[in-house]
Amino acid sequence: MEYPFQNIENRWRKYWEREKLFYVNMEDTRPKFYLLSMFPYPSGELHMGHISNYSIADAVARFKMMKGFKVLQPMGYDAFGMPAENFAIKHNSHPKITTYQNIEKTRKLFKSIGFGYDWDREIATCDEEYYHWNQWIFLKMYAQNLIYKKSSFVNWCPKCETVLANEQAENGICWRCESKVVQKEIEQWFVKITNYAEELLDHSKFDNWPERVITMQKNWIGKSIGTDINFPLENMNEKIPVFTTRPDTIFGCTYMVLAAEHPLIKKLKKDSPNKKEIDKFVEKIINEDKIVRTSEETEKVGIFTGSYAINPVNGEKIPIWIGNYVVMEYGSGAVMCVPAHDQRDFEFAKKYNLPVRIVIQNLEKSLTLKNMQSAYVDDGIMTNSQQFDDMKSEKAIEKISEWMENKKNGKRSVKYRLKDWGISRQRYWGTPIPIVYCEKCGIVPIPEEQLPVTLPENVQIGRSKQNPLLAVEEFVNTTCPKCGNAAKRETDTMDTFFDSSWYYARFCDPKNDKMPFDKKIAAHWLPVDQYIGGIEHACMHLLYARFFHKFLRDIGLFNSDEPFTNLLTQGMVTKDGAKMSKSKGNVVEPKYIIDRYGSDTVRGFMLFSSPPEKDVEWNDEGVKGAFRFLNRVWNLVQKKKDFLLNSPKIYDENAEISPELKKLRYSTHYTIKKVTADTEKTMQFNTAIAAIMEHLNNVSAYKINEKMPKTERAIYRESIEIFPKLLAPFAPHLAEELWEMLGHKPSILESGWISFNEKFLVKNEITYVIQINGKLRSKIIVDKNTSKDEIEKLTFDDPKVQKYSAGKSIKKIIIVPKKLVNVVVK
RNA sequence: GCGAAAGUGGCGGAACUGGCAGACGCGCUGGACUUAGAAUCCAGUGCCCUUACGGGUGUAGGGGUUCAAAUCCCCUCUUUCGCACCA
Known part of the structure; x- marks a missing residue:
């Protein structure tokens, strides 16, 4: 007979709820333990991945409770964003309606499983009471000069007249109408996360983070130490700064390449006879997929601008090209090209017949232009470099940088691969950015007291082509907080990563209507003692949240440096070797399994089938x-x-x-x-x-x-x-x-x-494994105090040992205490 | 392409710090119970040779270090995650 799991589970769920077992009482003086699982996007159904993730967390929570901790385990919903907007369009409804319906359903499912959450702390990022504080944080960052506007490129579908996410523009094709996607330049809001790059590289304050996440973050931030060097333009009173990690090779710089997006191109091409070809080339490159474009295997292509720069170390005139292998996002968007000592430059120079000059010799001094099959990128001895000849190249890096600094023509600098974070979204379902544009006063932030800027409900979703907010006149038309004249509101909304970058802090004090959270309460609970979520968040979410934490610390709201002391990255649930998804038709409905076997069985299976950081095969x-x-x-x-x-x-x-x-x-x-x-x-x-x-x-x-x-x-x-x-x-x-x-x-x-x-647990007898030449041949059981000599004697008394060593000489005998004996014979 | 990981029976996985490979579970095979099935219980189960005793072989593939390698090193292959507008 099956055990009556339904009665049992209903009964205890009711008991826990009635006794408020998981509701945290601030008067409780036991040591705190803050356990957090990454909150879900409320799709209205929980899939097995959620069950697995939250079962792990719940097990930890219950264990810690039994260990005598005051455990805080909250739950909420990451409710803004594109999927919610699309869901509403698909169901011909409004995101506010569908999202809250889905939250309702999701909450019900959670409750039916009996996870131990403090439901009094439930939050949804689309609640006005939540996003109010997104706007508040935005203003604080704005006040600290951490937020700025700049123009950048977005995926644009000319037919739908809308901005597309990368996943909606796969292979450069619009997901809806299959038009070719182009890159459009628009003004967007950015957050200066790069100001914190150096501190984000410091992972020393973690207790237990997976090493691979730390490595991925380090590589993502990508620190490199080098020198900025200015290259004056010929016939123009202008300089092009380039960043190089190899200033020692500068005498070998024979040309320069700009990214297709480089702002200087507009000026340079003016006087160029092949202006049209340049325009065509630039447009083509800009619209190419960046991953493909910068791949090592992609053929390097370029076009000459017709202009020249001057190599500041030797006064040589070098041609300026535009190339596909240089990106605007890194360094200054321009590189000094040393074909002899950089593989990409080497390939480019071969293709376009640009001069190559060796300035670093290997130790054998055997490099010649003729025998070079690829660039020589290692260290060596300086040559063709005037006063630096015969110096070691490592030393020349120092000396040339110094020399450039003295001549005020350059500066040692550190660059990061990490880019500033673009938070503008031209979409409806997100936090309105609290900015107005006034003809007289320019860009004006909304004063704190006037927050929140409420997201209007009166919009037509999916009808208008552009951002639906543009069409809401009562939202767009407002007055300037400074001068009182008519002004227009910003219609961009925030990236949802903004919402999820500080939710862990809101859970500490979710009902606060004066501040995002109370300083003292946050100091009590933070940092999160154990954070649990998917490895896919290793770089973006986890870096954004760490950045927010440091920012909020710097404006005096936190007293800790990091948000998450311990991190567990759990695997996903697969079936037939693939992630469960509707399109693959391999989804197992949790509800069906729970009805049939009970929540304890499902939890048990999830936890038993594989270690938490690995994928679980259903x-x-x-x-x-x-x-x-x-x-x-x-x-x-x-x-x-x-x-x-x-x-x-x-x-x-x-x-x-x-x-x-x-x-x-x-x-x-x-x-x-x-x-x-x-x-x-x-x-x-x-x-x-x-x-x-x-x-x-x-x-x-x-x-x-x-x-x-x-x-x-x-x-x-x-x-x-x-x-x-x-x-x-x-x-x-x-x-x-x-x-x-x-x-x-x-x-x-x-x-x-x-x-x-x-x-x-003390054992008086120990089993020794007897190996002959590393192969298991016998076992002996001895008292735990038996001496090495006795064990050796017992080993040779063993009939198996005698059998296998007969007629052979004993070369060696290795005795590993309490484990094994290995006899080497020949 | 770049960055990060993973690869062990038919399947999920276990194995401290280099020391008995395959714990535990699933599946399968045989048996008990039953009118029958389901459920339950008992036994066996990496592969190959052998009636048996026993032996050989085996941790993606290839090479190396060591008395001893799933574990350390080098090369190759495959899969997964991320690549900045999915969250």
């Missing part, structure tokens, strides 16, 4: 296995309940007991140790659950009878009493039920975690 049969396990535990307790309740709880630890009983007690204490360590240290719930299963097998194998002496009854009782305790993080409803069946008062979460006795 398997219908595997779920049945988890269900079977919980049934076996329930049946065991159900059957033995009366026997156990009539057995003593404590026993004499020193009493002589049978080897079988000793084994059972060993299993009990070993399992507690294993589950505790796996849960606490590495969150390896898969091995923790495996250990509980193993213990169940051990207990089931132990035969009992009514006449068993007291000590034996007590040890047997102990072996069963640990099940509800150890299962409480993974199968919380069943655990509560079993705890009560065994005569305890609920809730088990308030009963404390369980400890083991190291005394019962």
Whole structure:
């Protein structure tokens, strides 16, 4: 018979809610533990990925509660953004209606699973009470000069007259109308995250972050140390700054390449005879996919501008080209080209017959223009470089930089691959940017007291081609906060990453209507002790949130440097080797599985099938296995309940007991140790659950009878009493039920975690593995105190050893204490 | 393309700091129970040779270091994630 999971789960969910077990009380003086899972986009359905993610978090939360912490586990919704807007268009409705409907559904599903959230703290980023503070933070950043406007390129569909996200413009084709996407230059708002680049590179304040996330962030920020050098233009009173990490090669610079987006091109082409070709070329390059364009394998192409620059170190006239392999986003959008010592420049120079000059020789001095098949990019000895000849190139980097600085023609500098963060979106469903444009006063930020700038509801979604806000006259037309004259509102809304960059702080004080959160309350809860979410957020979300934290610290709202002390990146749920998605038709509905087997089974399966940071492959049969396990535990307790309740709880630890009983007690204490360590240290719930299963097998194998002496009854009782305790993080409803069946008062979460006795884990006998030439041939069991000499003697007494060493000479014998013996024979 | 990871039976996975490969679960095979099925329980289960005893072989592929390699090093292949307007 199946255990009555439905009754059990309903009953305990109601109990937890009634007793407010997961609602945090600020008066509670126990140490805090803030556990946060990345909040979901409310699509109206939870998929298995969510269940997996939140089951991991809930297990940690419950474990920490039992360990005596005051656990804060909140939940909310990342509700703004393109998918929500598109969902509404598809259903011919309004995002506000559909989003709140979907939130309702999502909340219901969460509640049906019994996750331990403090629902009083629920937030949705599309609530006015939330995005009010996005605007407030925006203004604070604006006041600190961290926000500015600049023109940049966006994907633009000429037919739909709308800006497209990268995913809507795959392969340069509009997802709706299949027109060719072009790059359009528009003015957008940017956040100077680069001001914090150096501090973001400092990962030393984390307790436990996956090394790979740290590496990815470091590479994403991409610090490089080099020199800015100015190249004067011939016949023009203008200079082109270039950034180079190899100033030592500057005497070998024979031409220069600008990015197609470089602002100087407009000036240069004026006097050029081939103006039309340049325009055509630039347009073509700008509209190419950047990943493809800058790929090493893509053929380097360029066009001569007709203008020349002067190499400041030797006065040489060098041609200025425009090329596809230079991007505007990095450095200054211009590079000095040294074909002999940079592979990209080398290929470009070969193609267009530009001069190549060797200025760094290898140690053998064997480089010649004729034998060069590729650029020589290593260090070496300077040559063709006037006063720097024969110097080591590493030293020349220093000397030439110094020389340029003295001549006021350059400066040592540090550049980052990290770009400033473009937060403008030409879309409706997001936080309005609190700015007005006044003819008299220019760009005017809305005063704090006048916040929030409410997102108007009266819009036609999906009808108008451009940003729907442009058509809402009562929104756009306003008065200037400075001079009171008529003015226009900004119609761009914010990137949703802005919303999710500080939500962890709002959860600490979600109802505050004076501030985004109270300083003292935030200081109490932050940083988040454990953050859990997908690896896909390694660079963007996690860097943005770290940046926000540092900014809010700098304006005095936080007293910590980092938002998340520990990070766990969990894997996704796959089926048939692929991520579950509707288009692939491999979605498993959580609701169906929960109705059939219960939430404890689904949690158990998710946690058992693989370690948390790995993907979980969904398997219908595997779920049945988890269900079977919980049934076996329930049946065991159900059957033995009366026997156990009539057995003593404590026993004499020193009493002589049978080897079988000793084994059972060993299993009990070993399992507690294993589950505790796996849960606490590495969150390896898969091995923790495996250990509980193993213990169940051990207990089931132990035969009992009514006449068993007291000590034996007590040890047997102990072996069963640990099940509800150890299962409480993974199968919380069943655990509560079993705890009560065994005569305890609920809730088990308030009963404390369980400890083991190291005394019962001591083994007196040790099994040594005997290897001959590294191959397992025999085993010997010896007392734990046996000396090395004795072990060696026992090894040679072993018939197997004699068999395999017969007629051979013993070369060596290696004894690894408490493990093995390896005999090398020949 | 660049950056970051991963690869172990039929499947999910386990293996401390280099020391018995395959814990635990699924599946499969055989048995018990049953009118029958489902469920449950018991036994077996990497592959190859062998009736057995036993032996060989095996952690994506190739090479190396070591008494000893899934684990360390080099090369190759495959898969996954990210690449700045998906969140």
